[in-house]
Each structure stands twice: as structure tokens, then as C-alpha cells.
Amino acid sequence: MNRLAVLRSPALVSALAEEIRRTATRPWTIMEVCGGQTHAIARYGLEELLPDGLELVHGPGCPVCVTSAATVDRAARLAALPGVVLATFGDMVRVPGSEGDLFLARARGAAVRVVASPLDAVRMAAEDPSQTVVFFGVGFETTAPAVALAVRQAAELGLSNFAVLVALVRVPPALEAILSGPGNRVRAFLAAGHVCTVMGLEEYAPIAARHRVPIVATGFEPVDILAGVLAALRQLEAGEARVENAYARAVGQRGNAAARSLVLEVFEPCDRDWRGIGLLRGGGFRLRGPYRAFDAEERFDLPAEAPRESGECIAGLVLQGIKKPHECPAFGVRCTPDRPLGAPMVSNEGACAAYYRYGRTHV
Ligand code: SF4
Structure with a gap:
């Protein structure tokens, strides 16, 4: 079996999902930071495999969306x-x-x-x-x-x-902002594996320690993502808050x-x-x-003018994991990939585009 087939193996996915169900004893909210991870979660229906109460929320890791x-x-x-x-x-x-x-x-x-x-x-x-x-x-x-x-x-x-x-843009300050926000529910992060591949893991240690959250560097295939969820869950259940590497084939400590x-x-x-x-x-x-x-x-001398944005778009709440795309009143009605109101419906890494493309209207 080639590596990609292993990372998408139904048997491995089932085994990881079973282990996650055995490990979870109470509700937790985990954020996957990267839009590439969000698309994989939606595409493979990974949330459906998780036990009740273990929720994945989608993070700001879509550079087009946050511009x-x-x-x-x-x-x-x-x-x-x-x-x-x-x-x-x-x-x-x-x-x-x-x-x-x-x-x-x-x-x-x-x-x-x-x-x-x-x-x-x-x-x-x-x-x-x-x-x-x-x-x-x-x-x-x-x-x-x-x-x-x-x-x-x-x-x-x-x-x-x-x-x-x-x-x-740089990811660590965004994690700090999410954790410090008034509506924050995030208890652990799946950090974006490719960002960690370049920058390493060291920037995340102070955030994990300061906010008492596990931060797990995670890849983009179904097995990668469930392995990241399991690593974060084990830490949460044990009351730990460390930086951990669940994407060792690509990420080194110093990047x-x-x-x-x-x-x-x-x-x-x-x-x-x-x-x-x-x-x-x-x-x-x-x-x-x-x-x-x-x-x-x-x-170039460019005049600074206040931008005007759609009053309907709740992208800020979606990017901070406070709302899911289908909770936006415009989702799929006045906002579609053909006529987007906000960037998350445009980008290949946008959460709204992922929900639209893979037909997610619940969870
Ligand atoms: S569905 Fe469209 S309008 Fe709603 S948050 Fe997403 S991009 Fe914005």
C-alpha cells in the first residue's frame, strides 16, 4: 500500500475513531487551525466519526480569508x-x-x-x-x-x-487572539502542519503554557487529523497542555x-x-x-480609505470558531462560490467553501 493509501485507510481511520471514542469522557472543543484541514474534515466526514460532545471548530488558517x-x-x-x-x-x-x-x-x-x-x-x-x-x-x-x-x-x-x-500573516498571534476572545470555546488546537514545517514548534510553547491548551502539529490526511485529535484529547483528559508533534514525517522542532x-x-x-x-x-x-x-x-502614495464590507458576512465569527458556516443566514442562499459575499466562500481553504462543496449543513 502506498503512503497516501495508508493515510486514507478506512481500517486505520476506524481504529483511531474507536480509540477517540474510548478516550473521551466529557465534552471538548478542538480547533483545527488550517483551512486545508477543514476541507479534509468536511470531505471525509470525519466529524461524524467523533463521539457526541467532541466538537471540531474551524480556525483562521486561510490566508485569502484573513486578508x-x-x-x-x-x-x-x-x-x-x-x-x-x-x-x-x-x-x-x-x-x-x-x-x-x-x-x-x-x-x-x-x-x-x-x-x-x-x-x-x-x-x-x-x-x-x-x-x-x-x-x-x-x-x-x-x-x-x-x-x-x-x-x-x-x-x-x-x-x-x-x-x-x-x-x-503569522499564525501564533491569531491563536493568542482566539484564546483571549470573549466567546472562546477552544480547549486545544490542531496546529497547521505546513506552517510548522517551516517555522517549527518553538513559537507555540509559550501559548500552550500561558493558556493551558494542548497544541498538536497535525497533517492533512484523515489518519493525520484523527491522530492529531487523539493526541490533543489524551492531553485534555489528562489535564496536560503541551506542544506535541503528530506530523513528525514533515515537522521538526526547529522547522x-x-x-x-x-x-x-x-x-x-x-x-x-x-x-x-x-x-x-x-x-x-x-x-x-x-x-x-x-x-x-x-x-506608491495610496490614500487610506475605510473599507466597506458586506454587513451580512459573519466571516470573523467563522474564522474564530464561534460560528459554523451553515449558521450564517447568507450561506448557500445569497452567498455561494459563484456569488461570494465573503472570502471564506471563495478560497480553496475557506471553511464556507468546504461546507458548500461537501454539502455540510449540520454539526
Ligand atoms: S457563508 Fe458567505 S456571507 Fe456567510 S460567513 Fe461564509 S463567506 Fe461570509
Whole structure:
């Protein structure tokens, strides 16, 4: 049996679910942080395998979802400037800003190009010095190394027509915010395995200790997720609160040394506004001093206007695990993947898109 078949093996899934049912003695709420995990849970119906009272709630780990409307607006304004091309990942094109999405901005004449990698944007800048290419740098710690590499490459090539609209976000401050929120029900986290692959586990230890919550690095296949749930549950039942690694095939204690050092060479933590959650201290990355010349917000004078968002969208509550997507009155009615009101219905990692795609309207 190949590795993927093992990680989706019905026999292993059943055995883990049985062990979870044997272990749980009271109600607990566990949050899976990453939207990729949310999609796997919905796709494979993993919640149905859990005992009554053991609830999974969905976290903010969808970078497209937490990119603020104000940032989307800035991207649209940049793309409309003469001589500027905005290069972006495809997911961002349909995320609503105040005056529609980047798709609409392109239809109105703005220069928006979809790229597969930040390095594609550097290549576009190198090939055509007559245009300034601004890469829309959205993502978590997983994407930060690729953006950092692009900035360093642009610096090495001496490109003055390349810049980045930096919208990178960091996970640990979001966990702190969720645990400190007034409606918090989360008693343990399944941390996003790919973020831990880059950054390691050390940033999570102070959070686990301060808030008395288990934090378990977890992968994305059914066996991974149930193994993460079981590890978190065992800690909860034993009254423990440690950082634990249930994704050892990909995650090391200190992460990926080369990727981490590249990120920390090019970026430094900064405060960042998360859509639906608000300003998080240390919740993002910005370019460090030597690389600040590539910061699109410093290079272009963009007016700061208050964004307008759909009054119906409860994405902030969904992203903090306070509400489930189907509890939103607009879900599946006025908000669908074809006509999204909020980013969680757009993104491949959005919880609302997962519920819609896999037909979840309960739990
Ligand atoms: S269903 Fe749509 S409107 Fe409701 S929270 Fe999700 S994205 Fe927002």
C-alpha cells in the first residue's frame, strides 16, 4: 500500500475513531487551525466519526480569508495606476473588496495578472523594464519563504521596477487572539502542519503554557487529523497542555532552518489587520530595512480609505470558531462560490467553501 493509501485507510481511520471514542469522557472543543484541514474534515466526514460532545471548530488558517478588504482595495488601486501590473495568486482575484474584486477591477481596465509563483512576478519585471510589477504577497509562514526569495532575487538583479504589497500573516498571534476572545470555546488546537514545517514548534510553547491548551502539529490526511485529535484529547483528559508533534514525517522542532532564516533575513514581524478579527499585534510580516525599497506601500502614495464590507458576512465569527458556516443566514442562499459575499466562500481553504462543496449543513 502506498503512503497516501495508508493515510486514507478506512481500517486505520476506524481504529483511531474507536480509540477517540474510548478516550473521551466529557465534552471538548478542538480547533483545527488550517483551512486545508477543514476541507479534509468536511470531505471525509470525519466529524461524524467523533463521539457526541467532541466538537471540531474551524480556525483562521486561510490566508485569502484573513486578508483585509482594505488590503484588497489597495491592490486594486495599485493595479489601476498607469505603468503598474499587479501579479497575484489566482485565489485572490475573486476576494471581495469595497468596490468588488480584482476580477472586476481587471474588467474595468486595471492590469491584474495571475501568477503561480512570486518568482514569475520577478521574471515579468526583468523582462519588461517599462512596467512596474507589484506582487500581491498574501499568505502564511508557508508562503513567506517564496516571497522572501523573490525579493532577494529582485535585489540581486537590481530591479527597481519590482515591488511587493506585503499581506503576509503569522499564525501564533491569531491563536493568542482566539484564546483571549470573549466567546472562546477552544480547549486545544490542531496546529497547521505546513506552517510548522517551516517555522517549527518553538513559537507555540509559550501559548500552550500561558493558556493551558494542548497544541498538536497535525497533517492533512484523515489518519493525520484523527491522530492529531487523539493526541490533543489524551492531553485534555489528562489535564496536560503541551506542544506535541503528530506530523513528525514533515515537522521538526526547529522547522526548516534554510526557509526560516530566509524569512527572517527579509521580513520582520509587524502588526497586521486580519479580516473579521481585527488588528493583531505581531500578526504579520513586513520587509526589513535593507529590503524596504521593495515595499509597494512605501513606493506608491495610496490614500487610506475605510473599507466597506458586506454587513451580512459573519466571516470573523467563522474564522474564530464561534460560528459554523451553515449558521450564517447568507450561506448557500445569497452567498455561494459563484456569488461570494465573503472570502471564506471563495478560497480553496475557506471553511464556507468546504461546507458548500461537501454539502455540510449540520454539526
Ligand atoms: S457563508 Fe458567505 S456571507 Fe456567510 S460567513 Fe461564509 S463567506 Fe461570509
